[in-house]
Amino acid sequence: MLKYLTIVAAVMQLTYLAQAEAPEYIRQCRRNDPKILDCLSKAVEHLRPYLAKGIAEIELPPVEPFKMDSLALQLTDGPQGYKITLKNVEAFGASNFEVKSLKLGVNGGEPFKARIIMPKLKIEAKYTSSGTLLIIPASGGGDFHATFDGVTADLTGKTSLRGKYLHVDALSLVLDVDKVNMSISRAFNNNRILLEATNLFLRDNSMIVLEAMQPQLQKKLATEFGKLANQLLKNVPVEQFYED
Structure with missing residues (x-):
């Protein structure tokens, strides 16, 4: 009987250890590491190749490309003001990031903060436009392309512990x-005058267009990043982020 109980206990212990083993996409840290923030930053960066391709076992979609539904922009004022709507937005390069700084929230209420840099983001989308641009009627549609160089993202958020899992409650x-x-x-039936006029406007006013995009873009990115984070966190008990 004692031998049987010993075997059962051993099997249970092995089962527990197997369950507690962190998946390959998790880089563990030591709680008492004096440089734990550096370790956690590296743990986030360790996720890059897994985020790029997605993690099927936890139903985490790939971030290459990172997809958003739509953005609507009013670029000039007036009844014939120039408007652009971007749909099927895809961003390439989001997984090629570096964590520059990380500050954890304390006392269960203060927010965490992180600064992430991405060398380049390429945006591809379908667009439709309406209104007048540079005194030329410019209603139509086509393909939109953008390249953002030197991207810095400052994130602020709050988390809570739900059972044995961490959850991102808010993120900006x-x-x-x-x-x-x-x-x-591929716009305006390839009308050269309209294409050149629109591209001239975009080339000379790219930063202004970006400023018009920012409120929606930042909100949508924060929402999607929060969803991705929670899809990961709800599948990995918080204890598996540590090796002691």
């Missing part, structure tokens, strides 16, 4: 971009 994001280049193609 502020983007800063060093350089922007925007253009369109």
Whole structure:
């Protein structure tokens, strides 16, 4: 009988250890590490290749490309003001990030903060436009292209512990971009005058267009990042982020 109980206990212990083993996409840290913030930053960066391709076992979708539904922009004022709607927005390069700084919330109420940089983001979308641009009627549609160089994302959020899982309750994001280049193609039935006029406007006013995009873009990015984070966190008990 004692031998039987010993075997059962051993099997239960092995089962527990198997369950507690962290998946390969989790880089563990030591709680008492004096440089734990550096370790946690590296743990986030360790996720990059897994985020790029997605993690099927936890139903985490790939972030390459990172997809958003739509953005609506009013670029000039007046009854014939120039408006652009972007749909099927895809961003490439979001997984190529570096964590520059990280500050954890304490006392269960203070927010966490992180600064993430991405060398380049490329945006592809379908667009429709209406109104007048540079005194030329410019209603139509086509392909929209943008390149953001030197992207910094400052994130602020709050988390809570739900049982044995961490949850992101709120997340906000502020983007800063060093350089922007925007253009369109396959628009206005390839009317050269309209194409050149629109691309001239976008080339000379890329930062203004980005400013018009920012409120919606930041809100949508924060929402989608929060969803991705929670999809990961709800599948990994908080204890598995630590090796002691």
